[in-house]
Amino acid sequence: MLMWMGLVMTVVFYWGGKTLYKKVRFVLLNPMITCLIALIVVLLCTHMSYSTYFSRSKLLTDMLNPATVALAIPLYRHFDVLKRHIAEFLLSLACGATVAVTSSVLLARVMRLSGSIALSVAPRSVTTPIAMDISQTLGGIPALTAVFVIITGLSGVILGPLIIRVCRIQSSVAKGTLFGMGCHGLGTARAFEIGQMEGTCASLSMVTAAFITLALAPVLVPLLRA
Amino acid sequence: MFVAIRSKVTHIFGIILQVACLFGLSEIGTWISKALDVPVPGSIWGLIILFLLLKFKIVKLEWVSSGGDWLIREMLLFFIPSSVGILSYGNLMLHQGIQIVVTIVTSTALVMLVTGAIAETVWKSRQRRNVKSRYAKEEASSC
Missing domain, CATH: 1.20.5 (Single alpha-helices involved in coiled-coils or other helix-helix interfaces)
Structure with a gap:
């Protein structure tokens, strides 16, 4: 029974957070955030270590891989639409990836973050496994990058809808790309809440952004830090 | 009533089976990623393989769609354990x-x-x- 506690707790809190969010629709009450806070409070109160919790809820983390594979399904369903908008994708993603790496490194310098932290921040806008890989190449701390990727995801999930409203963005392609480029998998999940097309654009952007950053970061980061 | 329950059970069983297949694909992807030694994670290889299988009509969309759609719909849940790592x-x-x-x-x-x-x-x-x-x-x- 104890073995399954972490898993059950996570699912119950997530489900509760989702129900709450459906009722109030307030951005800061995003199910991801409420569930995260509830879990951290429970772990701190019961003195359960993070590694114990993580190993007991590993089944959920393992699901991320098949979920990424499943992104092929919307990609297949909407492939001709994506082919039609190839210009939007490539142009906006190339600029987005450049802004992501450049602004991270420069802002880290302004904020006086130490060297290894700054290097761990640089690849934060792409999906976790690739971000950790880039972090390793740059000389950052991969585990720390994983945390920054999550903070990016959370902030993007909150900022995204605001940016769409303020900039009056209308096209599904632009909505999808800004989520996929800005905050990877979390953004993709959020974009699927807006619509199938937005979600598909986001998942395609997430994958493309990861490859662009993979090629770009090792060249750009040393230049920026010189 | 009994028929309704039975169809629901079949549906859930179908989802589980499809998720297992997608899991298998991601495992194959991980194996490819290790064998080729390029910095592309296994799940992305899995995505490419599944897309090609669908595109060349080797796999029918119905074979994977209900499980796949469920995984995508609940994707936020799968990020939660790693997010707690902030701790x-x-x-x-x-x-x-x-x-x-x-x-x-x-x-x-x-x-x-x-x-x-x-x-x-x-x-x-x-x-x-x-x-x-x-x-x-x-x-x-x-x-």
């Missing part, structure tokens, strides 16, 4: 947390603004061109 960096977050969060939030906002604005501009200009060419065609045909 292990409590000390760093206590000392430099504000600077780190300000850096990440500002940068993310910039990235989203730039990406969204460029995609929207290209989309709009292309739409205008499409409308124009449609008008041109209509005028030509009316003459």
